[in-house]
Amino acid sequence: MSSNVNRRKLIKQVLTGSAAIASGMVLPTKILAAVKNNSSTEMLKGNINHSACRWCYSQIPTLTLANNFKKLGLVGMDLVGPSEWKILKDNGLVSTMCNGAEISLTEGFNTLQYHDKLVKNYLEHINYVADAGYTNLICFSGSRRGMDDETGLNNCVTGLKKIMALAEKRGVIIQMELLNSRVDHKDYMCDRSTWGIELCKRLGSPNFKLLFDIYHMQIDEGDIIHSIRINHQYYGHYHTGGVPGRNEIDERQELYYPAIMKAIVDTGFKGYVAQEFIPADKDPMVSLATAIKICDV
Secondary structure: OOHHHHHHHHHHHHHOOOHHHHHOOOOOHHHHHHHHHOOHHHHOOOOOEEEEEHHHHOOOOHHHHHHHHHHOOOOEEEEEOHHHHHHHHHOOOEEEEEOOOOOOOOOOOOOHHHHHHHHHHHHHHHHHHHHOOOOEEEEOOOEOOOOOHHHHHHHHHHHHHHHHHHHHHHOOEEEEEOOOOOOOOOOEOOOOHHHHHHHHHHHOOOOEEEEEEHHHHHHHOOOHHHHHHHHHHHEEEEEOOOOOOOOOOOOOOOOOHHHHHHHHHHOOOOOEEEEOOOOOOOOHHHHHHHHHHHHOO
């Protein structure tokens, strides 16, 4: 048997429904090397459109990262603005979640004083995204600063309605990210799926969805699989991350991602799932390759 066949067999045994991962075994160096060097597109099942967030690999040049993503079988890169879209296109990747229109996570649509700037930015970026052939554009609620939920919802509706007609016309989906306010983003308003879903209902647009960050929602509300099953129509994009710490999504953290990914697939979801964990191990590309295999159900 050739070494190439042995390598593929080894990776398949360890990373596809692997008892090693489930039981908490540490992956041997040879297996990690095989994952790193393997062109894994042939091994992916095709049920998940895999992506990963640019900011988690800030130490790696975008061109190098794009080349690595393509080799690992990812279809795109998350949280990339217009200035780097050409790099993605040249490497056969898409910008799976575009950014650059937002002011910040804390200065969002829940505060009227930011509306003029946000509306201008988003009207411009909706056209940028559509002209590039992309679909998703991120937005944020902003911080509460003592504001009650109802006022925040009303303010968000007021601001977002000014951009939704163009988003619908150009086929761009505006996606508000759910972030936890318990650990990472104190005072963030859109910190519960119920609040975000109510915003979706009030806007009543098929082009407004929630970016369901699994890491953040595990911290603030839990019950991840149930939430996906009953509210998936409001979720347009998913992010991963190990809880606690937002590191690797393997057996060292509390979420079981194969079951979560199966729940997402079972809803008929055809969007993107982006890895958004901060690699803590020695080789971030090995960590990413392992995460892709864990999530490829």
